[in-house]
Amino acid sequence: MNRIEIDVASALEDRRLQAILFPALQRSVESRDEAVSEVENWEELRDFGRRVKLHTLEKLPFYLEKLEENVVGHGGKVLWAESGEDAVRMILDIARERAVRKVVKSKTMLGEEIHLNQGLEKGGLEVTETDLGEYIVQLSDEVPSHIVTPALHKSRHDVAELFEAKLGMEPTDDVAKLTLTARKVLRRHFLEADLGISGVNFGIAETGTIVVVENEGNARLSTSLPRVHIALMGIEKVIPRTVDLSVFLKLLTRSATGQRITSYVNLISGPKREGELDGPEEFFLILIDNGRSQIYEDKFLRQTLACIRCGACQNICPVFQRLGGHAYGTVYQGPIGSILTPQMFPIAAVEEHPFASSLCGACEETCPVKIEIPKILLRLRQQVQEARNRGIQRFRPERLGMLIWAWVVSSSRRYGIASRWLRRVQSALLRNGRFKLAVPPISAWQKDRDVPGLAPKRFRDYRESEGAEH
Amino acid sequence: MSREVILSRLRDFQNREASEVLPEVVPEFPDFDDPLDTFKRRAEKAGTVVLDGQSDERFAAAMRRVLEEAGSEHLYWEKTAIFEKHRIPFELSSRSQDSGEPGVLVSEHAEQGFQLPVQTEIQSLDQVDVPGVAVSVASAETGIAETGTLVVSSANSGSRGLSVLPPIHVILLSPEDVLMNHREFFQSVDLGQYESARLLVTGPSRTADIEKTLIIGVHGPRKLFAILR
Numbered sequence: 148m149n150r151i152e153i154d155v156a157s158a159l160e161d162r163r164l165q166a167i168l169f170p171a172l173q174r175s176v177e178s179r180d181e182a183v184s185e186v187e188n189w190e191e192l193r194d195f196g197r198r199v200k201l202h203t204l205e206k207l208p209f210y211l212e213k214l215e216e217n218v219v220g221h222g223g224k225v226l227w228a229e230s231g232e233d234a235v236r237m238i239l240d241i242a243r244e245r246a247v248r249k250v251v252k253s254k255t256m257l258g259e260e261i262h263l264n265q266g267l268e269k270g271g272l273e274v275t276e277t278d279l280g281e282y283i284v285q286l287s288d289e290v291p292s293h294i295v296t297p298a299l300h301k302s303r304h305d306v307a308e309l310f311e312a313k314l315g316m317e318p319t320d321d322v323a324k325l326t327l328t329a330r331k332v333l334r335r336h337f338l339e340a341d342l343g344i345s346g347v348n349f350g351i352a353e354t355g356t357i358v359v360v361e362n363e364g365n366a367r368l369s370t371s372l373p374r375v376h377i378a379l380m381g382i383e384k385v386i387p388r389t390v391d392l393s394v395f396l397k398l399l400t401r402s403a404t405g406q407r408i409t410s411y412v413n414l415i416s417g418p419k420r421e422g423e424l425d426g427p428e429e430f431f432l433i434l435i436d437n438g439r440s441q442i443y444e445d446k447f448l449r450q451t452l453a454c455i456r457c458g459a460c461q462n463i464c465p466v467f468q469r470l471g472g473h474a475y476g477t478v479y480q481g482p483i484g485s486i487l488t489p490q491m492f493p494i495a496a497v498e499e500h501p502f503a504s505s506l507c508g509a510c511e512e513t514c515p516v517k518i519e520i521p522k523i524l525l526r527l528r529q530q531v532q533e534a535r536n537r538g539i540q541r542f543r544p545e546r547l548g549m550l551i552w553a554w555v556v557s558s559s560r561r562y563g564i565a566s567r568w569l570r571r572v573q574s575a576l577l578r579n580g581r582f583k584l585a586v587p588p589i590s591a592w593q594k595d596r597d598v599p600g601l602a603p604k605r606f607r608d609y610r611e612s613e614g615a616e617h
Numbered sequence: 618m619s620r621e622v623i624l625s626r627l628r629d630f631q632n633r634e635a636s637e638v639l640p641e642v643v644p645e646f647p648d649f650d651d652p653l654d655t656f657k658r659r660a661e662k663a664g665t666v667v668l669d670g671q672s673d674e675r676f677a678a679a680m681r682r683v684l685e686e687a688g689s690e691h692l693y694w695e696k697t698a699i700f701e702k703h704r705i706p707f708e709l710s711s712r713s714q715d716s717g718e719p720g721v722l723v724s725e726h727a728e729q730g731f732q733l734p735v736q737t738e739i740q741s742l743d744q745v746d747v748p749g750v751a752v753s754v755a756s757a758e759t760g761i762a763e764t765g766t767l768v769v770s771s772a773n774s775g776s777r778g779l780s781v782l783p784p785i786h787v788i789l790l791s792p793e794d795v796l797m798n799h800r801e802f803f804q805s806v807d808l809g810q811y812e813s814a815r816l817l818v819t820g821p822s823r824t825a826d827i828e829k830t831l832i833i834g835v836h837g838p839r840k841l842f843a844i845l846r
Binding site: 167171174187188191192198199201203205206207211212227233278279297298301302303322323325326329330333334337354355356367368370371372382387391392393394396397404407410411413414415417418420422424426430434436440443444 | 618619622623627628631636639647659663763772776777779780781799803807809811812814821822823824826835836
């Protein structure tokens, strides 16, 4: 068994996980649907968002340079990192030169992607996550299990046990008390930190402004109180104009949490200005590639980079709803993860990910920027299979089987004859009402799939004889 | 240089002629017959307490309610510019010196039973006992009806940190500054021209990170007041 299968089995058997996962995701789907149904021109907004993103991606060098120019114009500094390691090294250099000891972080998936915490801790810095979900995940030495709600896999009891063990808190099941405890502990870190690190939801090229969307207020504090602010931004997060943000904010918050807008949207243009009361003395924007330009190469696959990280495809995915994020074993999980990860890091460990989908299409339907996830999954599967077949010249029964299958089902007459025949002989092949064939390649295909026997009567015949009035 | 490597790699792949044109027309955003009323309703739905302070009496009552909620006697006004903009009826500098208690101001409306102790403008956060601040008062440059959002700027309202640190946050809003929707706001705003940070505030700080259970007041204020003035 390979690793992904092991993780599937253990996720499905994890009763604690199963008890919280589906209801939580279902609630997210419902609130997203409610928020979206209120918007009459949602489809128009999606089209607009997609077109702006695709345009920006085509002109990416132009917009990145414009963003850089305007950030510098506000007194900020812009650094470019080819890889995650480069970015971590840059941050460590900045910290060392300024004698930084304590770091507060607001939520950044890019930080997870480049294993920032481990890198900074190795460099001797004390790092504290300040988003409640991220803090929980950090305390329990885990990785996030969802793009938007990192501690989705944890129940209130899990969090209570964790806070009892790590923070010496009295045992409680009260979510409000747990939250208040985190607030108190983290408040001290905010006031003591020398460096704040944040992610970036959007970078506006036209004005040199970075946008950080949040609900807790921790991003505001992380980017305002410490004397240095470093923002980490994937190169695909740039948008051309300020007015584009009106549409992207609407798409993002309604898709992510079902809110008309989040409690806070931070629009940051450089470090503290003269005459301002507070804010960081220095502002750095690190533009990170880390595999993104590889996706950029293919014009069709490039739309993968349009993702605004709302997590809606994770919420609605029937596979994710049963497994949660950890089973994927990657930073980006679920439908978007299955197209993003293999393209950014084309390694054997994630080769199976494009296959971990039923191709039901719910992800594309819910995606606020209409990324054609199922089509991309198919394309990636094709690439994997082609690589596997390379150099192998042999008779492939699978191919012959598929040709016969296609010939049979493409005519209603042939399909009718075949099913009548199969109905007559199937009893010899059925075990507990299911086909079990020990002939390869069908046996391999059946390993993870049930093939129920045909009903005794065709639906058409049934409808004509008994169900005519329906 | 990483910069050159990344940019040249992107340029290598880039199509010479963009086939996807940047759309000029931004989709419609909702309009409302009475934007101020929509602002109030939507702000309240997001958890903001909207109070009317347009007359001096009502403003006094609103501020009393804030202090009661905070259990505090001190308000931190983030900038004195707020007093002028919102016609706050106090003789600031002279009264402050007369009373002998630095930072405590007595209203001219004392005869109406309205005394308002205030901490005047903060010079820098270092001077403030941050954990001790119970209420901070800022001024919104704009309200957005569509979402009940208040926009504060580090240039004219005040502190970036104090908008989040105290448990109670008050934002004053002139009713004539309410815009219809986000398209109108983002089309008219000039980000970064005068300020290092603008903040869109919609309701108090919140989280649903544990079992998707909504909790109000995580790192930021547990109560947000918008006073129309």
